[in-house]
Amino acid sequence: MEDEEALGTAAPPEEAILRILIATDNHLGVWEKDELRKNDSFKSFEEILQLAVQQNVDMILLGGDLFHDNKPTRNTLVRSIDLITKYCLTDKQVPFQVVSDPAQNFANGRVNFQDPNLNIGIPIFTIHGNHDDPAGTENLSAVDILSSSGLINYFGKVQMEGSGIGKIKISPVLIQKGNTKLALYGLGNLRDERLGRMFQTPGCVEWMWPVAQVEPAH
Template sequence: MLMNFKFAHIADCHLDTYSRSNVLQNELNLSFSNAIESAIKNNVNFVLICGDLFNNASPTLSTLVFAIENLKKLKDRKIPVYAIAGSHDFMPSGHTILNVLNAADLTINAYNPVNEENAELNLIQHRDTNIYIGGIIGRIRGLDRQLYDQIKIRPKENAFNIFMFHNGIEEFKPKIMKNTEFLPLSCLPKGFNYYAAGHIHEFFETKINEGKSTLLFPGSPYPTNIGDFGQQNRNQYVLVEVRDNNIYTKRIRTYEHDFVVLNIEMKKAKINEIEAKLDNLVKNTDFSNKVVILKVKAKIEDGKAGDVNISEVEDKIMKRGALVVEKNLSGLTSGTILKTRFDKGSSAREIEERIAGENTGIVKIDGMDAEKEKKIILELINVLKISKKPGQTNAVYEDEFVASCRKIFDV
């Protein structure tokens, strides 16, 4: 039977990623809205969301409302959304925020194994068609691997079968993730027509099963970390059209504004050399209505990272029309940091006290002696050890963290 239909393949939206940046949060949300609006405009028959719709299992209320409002646009037009949880929006307890969306009839859970003793994935028939959809959830640290061994996954005969999953494939992993272990291709069930993937934040498409099937990672609708900005093959959803059982794919841009990445790498440099290079980059770049990512990597020979006047550079960029400046300065290091040696068998607390004691005074602060600085460093380490409680929202966790820090600094 020859079939003709269209669907949208979306993954790794990571809504709620930029809770501390209103501009980036708005841009991220807009990319998701754009994907939904584009899917509607292209008259898709259904939408696939292949994991990590949210950046965590407990998104803020405003983010949840935003997602509901956009998914409702699809529901109002009778466009079903088939979804699986990813490694970010799935709790170790087995719960996922997607349960709320499923209960509200805004999404359909494509991970639906039946018969606990001899588990088999129950494929969902799309309406009254010959299209069947099923999937396996993604879990942190590759814990979903065992599900592929435990659950029988069999396509329907004489039908168009779609398998959704949220994991990388070992044979096709990006070079930047060469040390990360993913699913071997042999783990995927055989006989499906389309393998709808998520988890890898860049576009990748290939044929498998002797060229009879398509496997595709769509990338993410918007960069979800600084490393994603400026990278090729990212930031879109994929429109899939099946014509006479042949599969055709088209990448659809979802983000609103372009990115500018300012990247400086110097093995060793003096502060004035770093600032001069930054100033030269800023003078010769147009930032109008753009998101700017500033990355600096260098070993400072005559000071510390805090001595580089990054705030002045940021001000210049904003005055030249940028929407926002996001900074990655983790590669900016100083030769003034002391190297500390430890005796074998030293406890964690002994190591912390030694490091704090030997590195005080590097940053001069009025009214603070070495003992007071050491005390503050150790108290901050204790605060940083506090993990988010199960079920605790990011907002509550962040408020408690800030309150603890304020108490340490008496502000």
């Protein structure tokens, strides 16, 4: 231990370890009309939530396609809400903070576990995929419903600016736990062809960098 400390390789303190469970492509509601497979997506999602509880993770990060459809059935939506409520709404203290501006990061403009009216024990952060991406004049999907109800933190829903190819700004979710600081960048699904052209065109994709905090002199 002394040698590790001398070399600066000592393990970080417990209060600085950020535990994140990463999952993706849950596709809740897939095969819903198939008598043999209609429950598979919900069983898999429940296993993920159970693992999060067992491993005492700080947060769950989903990589998109939480739902198989943009407009899932009422049955799928209710079952999904029931599972998240069962495992994520607890009196467990969330040990980290979101220190960036929620209005820039999240679809509903707030962080669910920092809302005093909600008992969020395991916060879920998610972007949308190509299956559950927002659509229509309202630019909404089932992911927005969970976001507005305070059950998930939906980020990466960027607003397209300008004309032609367009321009997007991607602002990171800034997370801090003890001395650990994380900049979490997320971008929900855009059509591959358009996104490819945007990355190839200078100035069309702008990555916003966090501003360093300078400690005041004593």
